[in-house]
Amino acid sequence: MDPPTELLTEQEAAVYDRQIRVWGVDAQRKLSKARVLVVGMSGVIAETCKNIVLAGVGSLTLVDDSKLTLEASAANFLIQFDELEGQGITLAEACAASLRDYNPMVQVKAEAGSIQNKPDSFFGNFDAIILGRSSISLRKHVNELCRKQGHRIGFYSVDCRGTCGSLFVDLKSHSYVSKRAKDDKDARHELTYPSLEEALSVPWKSFPKRTSKLLFALRCLEDFEHAEGRQPGHVSSQDLPALLAFWKSACEAQKVAENLVSEPLFQRLLGSGSSELPPVCAILGGIVGQELIKAMSGKGEPLRNYFFFDAADGKGIIEMVAPK
Amino acid sequence: MAMSDSGELSQQMYVNDVQKEKVLMVGAGGIGCELLKTLVLTGFKHIHLIDMDTIEVSNLNRQFLFRKSHVGQSKAKVAREAVLKFRPGVEIVAHHANVKNQEFDIDFFKQFSVVLNGLDNLDARRHVNRMCLAAGVPLVESGTTGYLGQVTVHIKGRTECYECQPKPAPKSYPVCTITSTPSKLIHCIVWAKELALAKLFGDKGQVSDLDVRSTSNEDNAVSNDPDEAEFFEVRSGESNRSYAERVFNRIFGQNIVTALQNEDTWKARRRPDPLFLDKVLTEEDAATQNNASSNDGTVSAMASLNLKNPQEIWSVKDNARVFLESIRLFLEKRSKDVGKIVFDKDDQLAVEFVTAAANLRAHSFGIPMQSVFEAKGMAGNIIHAIATTNAIIAGLIVLEALKLLSNRTEECRMTYCVEHPSGKMLLMPVEMAEPNPRCYVCSETPLVLELNTATATMREVIEKVVKRKLGVTDPVIMQGATLLHEAGEDIEEDMVAYYRALLDKKFVDYPTPITTGVVLTVEDYHQDFRCSLHVKHRDTFDEEKEPEGMVLTGDLASLNTTETAAAPTPALDAPSKAENGHAEEEEEDENVVMVEPAPKAATAGTKRKLENEETHPTEKRLRASEAVPVEV
Numbered sequence: 001m002d003p004p005t006e007l008l009t010e011q012e013a014a015v016y017d018r019q020i021r022v023w024g025v026d027a028q029r030k031l032s033k034a035r036v037l038v039v040g041m042s043g044v045i046a047e048t049c050k051n052i053v054l055a056g057v058g059s060l061t062l063v064d065d066s067k068l069t070l071e072a073s074a075a076n077f078l079i080q081f082d083e084l085e086g087q088g089i090t091l092a093e094a095c096a097a098s099l100r101d102y103n104p105m106v107q108v109k110a111e112a113g114s115i116q117n118k119p120d121s122f123f124g125n126f127d128a129i130i131l132g133r134s135s136i137s138l139r140k141h142v143n144e145l146c147r148k149q150g151h152r153i154g155f156y157s158v159d160c161r162g163t164c165g166s167l168f169v170d171l172k173s174h175s176y177v178s179k180r181a182k183d184d185k186d187a188r189h190e191l192t193y194p195s196l197e198e199a200l201s202v203p204w205k206s207f208p209k210r211t212s213k214l215l216f217a218l219r220c221l222e223d224f225e226h227a228e229g230r231q232p233g234h235v236s237s238q239d240l241p242a243l244l245a246f247w248k249s250a251c252e253a254q255k256v257a258e259n260l261v262s263e264p265l266f267q268r269l270l271g272s273g274s275s276e277l278p279p280v281c282a283i284l285g286g287i288v289g290q291e292l293i294k295a296m297s298g299k300g301e302p303l304r305n306y307f308f309f310d311a312a313d314g315k316g317i318i319e320m321v322a323p324k
Numbered sequence: 325m326a327m328s329d330s331g332e333l334s335q336q337m338y339v340n341d342v343q344k345e346k347v348l349m350v351g352a353g354g355i356g357c358e359l360l361k362t363l364v365l366t367g368f369k370h371i372h373l374i375d376m377d378t379i380e381v382s383n384l385n386r387q388f389l390f391r392k393s394h395v396g397q398s399k400a401k402v403a404r405e406a407v408l409k410f411r412p413g414v415e416i417v418a419h420h421a422n423v424k425n426q427e428f429d430i431d432f433f434k435q436f437s438v439v440l441n442g443l444d445n446l447d448a449r450r451h452v453n454r455m456c457l458a459a460g461v462p463l464v465e466s467g468t469t470g471y472l473g474q475v476t477v478h479i480k481g482r483t484e485c486y487e488c489q490p491k492p493a494p495k496s497y498p499v500c501t502i503t504s505t506p507s508k509l510i511h512c513i514v515w516a517k518e519l520a521l522a523k524l525f526g527d528k529g530q531v532s533d534l535d536v537r538s539t540s541n542e543d544n545a546v547s548n549d550p551d552e553a554e555f556f557e558v559r560s561g562e563s564n565r566s567y568a569e570r571v572f573n574r575i576f577g578q579n580i581v582t583a584l585q586n587e588d589t590w591k592a593r594r595r596p597d598p599l600f601l602d603k604v605l606t607e608e609d610a611a612t613q614n615n616a617s618s619n620d621g622t623v624s625a626m627a628s629l630n631l632k633n634p635q636e637i638w639s640v641k642d643n644a645r646v647f648l649e650s651i652r653l654f655l656e657k658r659s660k661d662v663g664k665i666v667f668d669k670d671d672q673l674a675v676e677f678v679t680a681a682a683n684l685r686a687h688s689f690g691i692p693m694q695s696v697f698e699a700k701g702m703a704g705n706i707i708h709a710i711a712t713t714n715a716i717i718a719g720l721i722v723l724e725a726l727k728l729l730s731n732r733t734e735e736c737r738m739t740y741c742v743e744h745p746s747g748k749m750l751l752m753p754v755e756m757a758e759p760n761p762r763c764y765v766c767s768e769t770p771l772v773l774e775l776n777t778a779t780a781t782m783r784e785v786i787e788k789v790v791k792r793k794l795g796v797t798d799p800v801i802m803q804g805a806t807l808l809h810e811a812g813e814d815i816e817e818d819m820v821a822y823y824r825a826l827l828d829k830k831f832v833d834y835p836t837p838i839t840t841g842v843v844l845t846v847e848d849y850h851q852d853f854r855c856s857l858h859v860k861h862r863d864t865f866d867e868e869k870e871p872e873g874m875v876l877t878g879d880l881a882s883l884n885t886t887e888t889a890a891a892p893t894p895a896l897d898a899p900s901k902a903e904n905g906h907a908e909e910e911e912e913d914e915n916v917v918m919v920e921p922a923p924k925a926a927t928a929g930t931k932r933k934l935e936n937e938e939t940h941p942t943e944k945r946l947r948a949s950e951a952v953p954v955e956v
Contacts, residue, residue: 007633017382018709021701022470025635043365047715050388054711077361077410102388278365279726282358282719287750290471290712300471301744309751311723314737316751 012105016056027297032058032105034296035125039063039115039142040132041091043075043276044160047285048130048292050078053099055293059107060099061126062092063115075160075276120145128154128292133232133274136200136222143170143196154295157196158288159218161233162272163311165284166218169291169303170195176298193305194322202321204254212317214308217261220247221269233274240270268312280311287316345729346370348436348461350423350452352399353377354709355442355466357389358718360403363440364411366722372436374419374428375400380670386711424451424797430852433459438725441465442718444707446491450765450795451851453478453486457766458852462733464724466717470708471743473717477724477736477756480766487795488760495705498868504583505593509686509694513703516681517667520575521674523556525654525665558655568651572601572644576684596688604644623657625649625676626696634697638680640687646680669704678703716741720751762878764794770843770856775874777831777839777861782809788872790846794855800847803836808844831859 008016008025012032020028034057038045041064053060066072068091073079078095092110099108116138123129123145131139139157146153147170155170170193180187204216224239224246225232235243243266251258287307294300306319347368349359352375363371377399379390389406390399398420407416421427424447433439433455441463443449449465456463456478463478465486478485501507502515555574558567580598584590625631625646631638638646650673654662658673667674679699686693700706720739727735737753746752762769773789782801786809790799801809809823831838838844840861847854857876865873 013634014381015384017385018706019385019711020697021706022708022710051712051715054385054388056385073410075365077365080409081412082409101391103384278362279719279722281365282362282715282722283751286712286714286716286719289715290710293712303745303750307750314720314723314739314751314753315749316741318745318748318750 012056015103015105019055023293023297023299027293027299028056030297030299031293032056034127034292035059035061036128036130036292036296037061037063037111037123037126038130038132040134041066041072041076041078041095042132042160043278043281044158044165044284044288045130045132046076046078046095047281048158048288049095049099050102051285051289052292053103053106053108055289056103057106057292057296059109061109061111062096062099063111063113064090064092064095065112065114066091068094075278075281115142120148123153124149124151126153127151128156128296130288130292131155131157133159135232136226139168140196140200146170147172147195154292155196156288156292158284159232160276160281160284161218161221161269162275163268163277163280164214164218164272165280165309166214167284167288167291167307168196168199169193169295169305169307170199171295171302171304174295174302176294176301178299178301189301191302191304198323199305199321202323204256204260206324207321212306212308212310212319213261213265214310215306215319215321217265217269218308220250220261221266223250231274235270236273237267237271240267243270277311280309283309283316342367342726342729343369345437346372346435347725348372348374348433348439349442350374350439350448351442351444352403352418353383353442353444354386354711354714355468355718355721356399357387357403358711358715359440359442359721360389360407360416362718362722363725364407364414364416366726369413370415372417372419373400373404374421374423375403376420376422386709386714388711423448426850428455429850430455430459433461436461438728439463440721440725442721443467447795450487450491451797454765454795454848454851454853456480457485462728464721464728466721468709468713468717468741470710471713471741473713473741474739475717475720475724476738477728477733479728479733479736481759482733483736483756484759485763485766487765488757488763496871498871504589506685506689506691509682509691509699510702512682512685512689512691513678513699515685516678517674517703520681521665521667521678524571524651525658525662527664527666564652564655565648567655568648569601571651572599572647575681576688577601580688594690596690599640599644599684599688601644604640622672623653624672625653625680626672628653633695634700635695637693637695638683640684640693643680643683643687643693646676647684650677650680667703669700669706675700675703713741716751764855764878765853768855769878770858772860772877773844773857773874774860774862774877775831776863776865777837777859780831780874781828782831783827785874788874789857789876793876794846794853796846796848796851796853798848798850800849802845802847803834803838803842806836808834 008028012028013020016028036052036057036059038049038060041062049060049062068079068084068089070084072091073081073084076095078098079091080094080098083089083094090110090112096108096110099106123142129142129146131142134157143155143157146155152172152174156167158167159165171191172193174191174193175188176191177186177188179185200219207215221235221243222232224243225235227246228242244263247261247266248258251260287309291302294302303318304320306321307316308319309316345368347363347370349356349363349371352360352373356373356375360371360373375398378396379387379394379399379402381392381395383390384392387399389403394402398418400418400420404416404418408414439452439456439461441449441452443452453463453465457480460480462480463486465476465478467474476486477483497511497514501511502519506512506515556571558564562570576599578598580596584595584598626634629642629645629649631642631646653673654665654677665671665674667678669675676696679694679696682699682703683693694702720741724736727733736756738756740752740754742750742752759766761767764771773785775785786799786801790796790801798811799809800807800811807819808826810819815823826834836842838859840859842859844857844859845854846857862875865875
């Protein structure tokens with residue numbers, strides 16, 4: 001039995017009743033202390049925020065200074081239509097207002113400024129950081145900062161590219177309880193995670209045959225964008241020849257066959273450009289939300305360390321990528 | 325619709341096209357809120373939404389279109405308003421109504437390109453399945469429990485229908501286990517809510533033969549004992565407290581003492597310990613009480629006894645105090661409701677009474693007690709529900725809808741959302757199954773109804789088989805061309821009288837006796853459903869395994885022989901848990917899931933005798949719950 005602990009308020013007990021039946025009071029209490037930062041209010045991040053605010057994290061800080069545009073609201077239901085007319089309000093502010101309304105027990109705030117300009121100490125104020133679409137260099141930078149803090153900061157980077165989605169998780173070291181199959185008793189487990197840098201350094205030749213094609217295709221696409229000096233997602237079908245050439249040289253460097261990824265997958269990724277398919281956002285945002293809840297509550301086995309979803313085949317696949 | 329070069333789903337191909345499509349959503353709850361949001365973001369512009377429910381506080385952790393200020397309002401209507409705030413141009417028609425209503429007839433269903441279900445009960449799912457089959461509209465069906473979920477696609481003639489596979493029967497327990505020999509807490513909880521609560525505060529006329537008793541000896545059953553009925557009335561001049569104490573000593577003390585006299589019962593069982601109040605509470609305990617009260621005005625024994633933690637397992641003493649206090653509060657603060665109380669998981673005082681009564685009985689029988697939180701979940705058959713799984717499932721529903729609407733039905737899949745990855749897969753698509761040729765719904769395969777024609781009546785067949793098992797709402801029953809029963813509004817008065825006269829007549833006494841070989845036709849015009857029941861007489865039924873005294877199978881061969889090859893037809897009572905692992909069957913505490921034993925017709929290739937088993941007189945069962953545990 002759990003030791004006696006502080007009680008949930010009557011309001012918490014009433015609103016969270018159904019989920020407490022899934023993860024227990026103790027997990028709920030831990031969750032309600034978690035401080036979460038999200039960066040970049042895309043559709044998949046809007047889904048993620050909805051999920052973790054409903055679940056009852058302690059606080060949620062949103063960073064996104066961009067303007068409210070019709071395009072920004074394409075897959076983001078946190079933006080009310082009449083706000084699009086308004087002046088001087090940022091995307092983060094608009095989303096924060098909706099989220100506060102979803103669950104008044106969660107502190108939601110919009111943090112002004114760009115994430116690149118935040119001092120290193122800023123990141124220490126959080127227990128988990130979720131990056132939306134961002135460059136590979138920013139992701140590495142934030143991941144390293146998370147790893148350097150005195151307390152464990154869960155790191156997530158997630159992106160939806162049209163019909164495809166990917167999630168990377170680094171919990172550094174994580175301990176959790178879950179029911180053992182043999183006797184249904186709670187048992188404690190320990191997991192260690194590689195950093196993003198380490199995961200990226202794994203040679204492609206060493207991957208098992210059945211590794212998700214999306215892992216290679218998305219890496220190639222991101223490296224291509226970086227090499228071309230593009231914003232993530234700023235690509236189109238016209239980039240296909242250049243991307244295929246880039247892929248060819250990547251395969252040569254990694255000593256793998258070019259048919260590892262088929263051309264139609266690249267076509268599809270390029271064709272989506274910067275848009276997100278809303279049902280894929282819902283699926284991906286659901287997975288991120290669920291993973292964050294597991295990590296913050298210490299209840300249940302979190303995934304390690306990549307997740308890929310492709311609407312074309314409907315598979316949601318976990319890949320473990322770590323140096324030998 | 326445009327296809328990408330590779331034939332794979334791509335971004336642009338749907339956005340303009342789905343704008344024209346008209347879709348029907350059934351259910352605006354956990355899955356429904358997510359689904360409505362994802363549909364409009366995806367570009368759907370014409371949506372009908374049906375839900376009969378109103379919003380409750382416990383919905384707010386996942387049904388994100390609702391706020392506390394909406395509690396009590398129509399889910400369908402509030403969901404519509406909320407979505408219009410971020411997509412004002414969309415046409416959403418909200419119906420605050422039961423999907424089984426006559427207004428939603430086959431023509432209504434025919435106007436939609438696809439029907440999307442986010443339902444929470446078997447009955448409505450079966451109904452929508454039949455309407456979709458009748459209207460020829462594809463159906464995307466879904467369900468979640470905790471981290472588990474699934475999405476399935478049903479296309480008439482192409483894939484299996486929702487009813488091609490057996491569905492779990494409602495949980496039920498033999499009466500003697502409940503009244504005399506509980507071995508699990510759920511037995512005590514069913515006793516507390518169906519017998520104790522109903523006896524003290526429910527409709528006296530409804531309790532009938534299911535009386536508070538603790539003996540399996542039928543001769544001792546106190547149901548027909550006039551003293552017994554009187555015993556549970558408050559006597560003139562008696563204080564509420566004395567009444568509560570008298571009830572306590574009777575149901576936890578004297579009844580157990582009486583039960584212990586029946587030595588046969590306890591030969592192979594642990595003997596229960598009678599509980600008497602003077603041994604449980606000291607005079608001091610009994611005197612200290614009732615200072616506090618709850619903040620929000622809810623009548624609560626926990627509040628007045630200052631018990632704050634719903635997770636805590638109360639001592640026997642505290643259970644006794646809650647029991648006594650809840651009786652007092654019912655009589656003093658809820659006197660208007662006394663005589664018509666039916667257990668409701670949202671009735672705090674009823675939950676407290678049931679928890680205390682169940683725990684006290686459990687203690688007597690050496691069964692571990694539970695907290696009010698856990699007991700409430702068991703008594704209310706509460707579904708574990710979280711926002712994330714619903715969001716994922718709603719996303720998958722929309723993806724299947726997009727495939728259906730762009731005529732890529734061969735790409736449709738049944739998808740499972742699992743908690744523990746299978747291989748590396750967290751979301752697992754599998755091929756859709758073909759229609760089951762022996763399905764009584766989509767293939768109109770005849771069924772065999774075994775019953776005792778000397779005792780069975782039309783009323784029983786309608787209740788136990790036609791409504792409960794076949795899921796028919798307004799049955800028309802015929803023997804050849806002769807009408808035997810009709811339900812509905814526009815029936816001639818002389819026919820009503822004629823049907824009423826037949827309703828309680830034994831089958832053998834019918835003008836043309838209904839016995840082995842007779843074929844009854846059951847129809848429901850609204851559902852456009854029909855099936856034939858081949859009647860087969862049998863003298864006796866196993867009270868444990870066939871508690872209803874009639875057995876429905878899809879096994880036509882059994883008409884002629886006693887030993888039969890089992891048919892692969894869906895067994896209507898079969899516990900299907902192991903078979904398909906649907907999330908909707910993964911419920912709560914495994915221990916409490918007790919389904920009625922199947923007539924084992926489900927597994928092809930096995931053989932089994934139906935008639936050589938030990939038989940008992942039929943006995944009624946207590947149904948723990950009607951609801952199939954699935955999230956809305």
